[in-house]
Amino acid sequence: MTLGLINANPIVHAKKERVARCEDSHCCDAVDPLDIYDFVRDIRDPEHPYSLEQLSVLSEESISVDDKLGRILRITFTPTIQHCSMATVIGLCLRVKLQECFPPHYKVSSTDLLQILVSQFAVNKQLNDKERIAAALENPNLRQLVDECLYSNEL
Template sequence: EEIDEQEVFDLIAPITDPEHPLSLGSLGVVRLEDISLESPPSSRLTTVKVLLTPTTSACSLTTVIGLGVKVRLLNSLPPRFRVDVGIKPGTTNTADEVNKQLSDKERVTAAMENRALVGVVGNMLASC
């Protein structure tokens, strides 16, 4: 079964923002045009790339939002998909640091062992 950008968007758009009772899709944090799927001809793996647009350049929960999106996709997509979640360049001055954290498997695993963080992400995903 083929999975396209619209299906990925539909998986993550309903995620609730941790600060506001609104979805990431309605806030414009996730946008269809910032989702891409890459399948190199020599590989059976497909990389899903999602770029997030924080609501403000000073958003303090950008990493948590990225973690929520990553967890949602890792739990929803078949194992042949790699998930790459990052912050859209130029949208916040912490994009490089957040992107480094979100691409580090060990940091993501450690974050998901933190009970408080698991609770926040669980609340974000409860609407999905």
């Protein structure tokens, strides 16, 4: 579902090779940024058939985990253009994916947007409000867009 291209010609980067990890998912107690990156790197951009990794919206360095403070996951992403109207949808996709992949005792901290100083506060407020997220996901069109971004590569 493409709503009209805001950035018709994004710069597309090659996908990085996945790092081999231990096969026993219970061998490590702590979650590290690479674990999180592996879960979210293939989320498709809402406007393009490319992943967030390919568009450099997301990188390994933009993810941090703080196990000492209640297992807070923080993801900072950079939209492809400064005033991206899809920034909230990207943040919503990241939150939904992380909620699906990690236990409830992990808290997803605000998804900060780089280079968007004016709208950063408003977007983060929306993404950190559980009621707003639940209401957004009740909208069938928005839910379909999120699902397409999250699961289009799994088909």
